[in-house]
Amino acid sequence: MIEVNELTKRYGRITAVNGLTFTVRPGRVTGFLGPNGAGKSTTLRMILGLNAPTGGTVTVNGRPFRDRPRGLRHVGALLDAGDVHGGRTAAAHLWVLARGNRIPRGRVAEVLAEVGLSHAARRRIGGFSLGMRQRLGIAAALLGDPPVLMFDEPLNGLDPEGVQWARGLLRRLAGEGRTVFLSSHLMSEMEHTADELVVIGRGELIAAESLRDFAARGARPTVTVRTPDPAALADILTAAGAEVRRDGDGLLAVTGLPAARVGELALDHRVPLHDLTTRTASLEEAFMELTADRADFRSGDDR
């Protein structure tokens, strides 16, 4: 279990993480989601004891991670796939890590096979593609067979087959009862991967709940209706308690009433309908809506 309590990190005048509190539980894949610059990497680094918090605490299975000798047996992490010695071979890179953490040398071949890199074991990392580096980083995280795994943007640079593979792996690791925590700035990456979500924006917690609850909260269905008399229908629906937005060309976007009720009201008032559709916002839209005022970088923003 990862327990983050009132965690804060300031860099001079910049507050990267502001009073974050959440828990990551074992047996599930937890997605750590937020727009660029939200503070995800900074939080992951504090969990690993690589950055000192300005305030608050974080423990992994009850203890600060820094206090653990042979750390790779407790937490496996992939933070930056580029942060490797390019002149080393994949196998040599893993041997060095294994030796430093008293992990049997035999694990190196096992984890290379696990990530599909056996054929590249004796190749220099400098010649690896981004996807291969990601796989190597995942292999390093798995080396100590740890109960807690953390990955910063692990799907970055993987091709569609690689993404499928990584998803399957993450799910399997959680299925084995491990704590699996991975960051992303894309909801679409989490949609088919995570069970739980921790969503942050500008260093602050926006949501910590199951993916299902998050989806239900953000996605109010919208009924789209087309009519030759939009003004009349808008008045009727507003009077019935709906929120109505006129989208031009006879189109109304209606929230707060189900499609059946919209159709019945139109019939009662003899307003013809040419189209009636229900649309549920995608998870991506729910995420965008929730983080809209807490994204650091937005198109058209001239700050």
Ligand SMILES: Nc1ncnc2c1ncn2[C@@H]1O[C@H](COP(=O)(O)OP(=O)(O)OP(=O)(O)O)[C@@H](O)[C@H]1O
């Ligand atoms: N060493 C540092 N010195 C100064 N500011 C920093 C430092 N590290 C991070 N920051 C700032 O802290 C904020 C959070 O950055 P962080 O990298 O944690 O965000 P992120 O959510 O991981 O973003 P991304 O999705 O773009 O990787 C940003 O405003 C960033 O500029």
